[in-house]
Amino acid sequence: MPRGRWGRGGGLGGGACPRRIARFLEPCLLLLLRGDATHGYNLLEALRQFGFTPGTVDASVVYRILREMENAGWVSSQWDTAGSGPPRRVYTVTPDGEEYLAAWINDLRCTRDEIDQFIETYTRHEAGRGSG
Amino acid sequence: MPRGRWGRGGGLGGGACPRRIARFLEPCLLLLLRGDATHGYNLLEALRQFGFTPGTVDASVVYRILREMENAGWVSSQWDTAGSGPPRRVYTVTPDGEEYLAAWINDLRCTRDEIDQFIETYTRHEAGRGSG
C-alpha cells in the first residue's frame, strides 16, 4: 500500500474525488482563519467544509502547514492559555497572508480554466472519434 | 525564497499560471498520444498546447512518465529505426490507457468543481467584508 501523496489506491477510478491540487490545504486554512482566528485542532474539523472528511487530514499535517505559513509571514500566532486544557496557539491572517490568499485565488482561477480547456479538447476528440 | 516546486518565486502573483495539478503531465501525454502515436522528444513540443511553454518541462520528466505509464499498461511502445538520427520509441495508448484517461477526465471535472466552490466561498467572504 503506497503511503504516497496522491493515493493511487483510492483515487482514480475509485469513486470519491481525490484532491489533485498541490498544497491545497494552504489556501483552505488561510480562508478559514480569515473568517475566524482559531487554533489548529479546531481547524481540523472546520476543514470538512472544503471536502476534507475527518480522517482525511492528519493533525500533524495541519500544524506543520500552520508553522510554515507563520514562518513565511502569512499568519501570526498567539498562545491562548485561557480555558481548560493545554494552551492553544491561535492563528491570525496577516496582510501578507491576505495578499498570498488573493494570489492563490488567481492561481486557482487559472488552473480551473486550464482544466476546462483540457476537458474540452478531450471532448472534441471524443466527438471526432464517434463520427470517424 | 520559499520552498517548493510549485514556484512560489515566479508563480503566485508573478503572472504566468503555475501548474497546480498533481501529475497533470500524465493525462496531457495520454491525450496527445491518442491523437497521434509518437515519441517522447516530439511530445515535448506538442505539450505547448496545454500551456507547457518550452523549457518548463525537462525531457527526462516526459520520458520518465512515459516509461511509468508503459509499466502500468496505459501505453505501449515500439522502436522506430526508420529515418535518420537515433532510434525513436513510439508510444501508443492502450485500451487500459483510454480508460485511465477517462477516469482522469472525471477527476478533473471534480477538481474543477471544488476549485469553483472554493473561489465562491472566498468571493462571498470578500463581499461580506466590503459591507462590514
Add this chain to the structure above:
DNA sequence: GCACCATATGTGCAAGATGTCAATAAGGAC
C-alpha cells in the same frame, strides 16, 4: 497522588513525486 482520558501541539522518519544534470548513442555537416 495516580491512572486514565480528551484536548492540543509538536518531532522524526519513510516513501512517493518532481526537478536538474549528466551520460549515451546515431546520423549529418565540415
Add this chain to the structure above:
DNA sequence: GTCCTTATTGACATCTTGCACATATGGTGC
C-alpha cells in the same frame, strides 16, 4: 575526427506528504 542536432536514459537532490509517536495540560474516579 570533431561538433551539432536528435533522442533516450540514468542518477541524484529536493520537496511534499502520510504516519507513528512523543509531549503537555487539565478533568475525573479512586
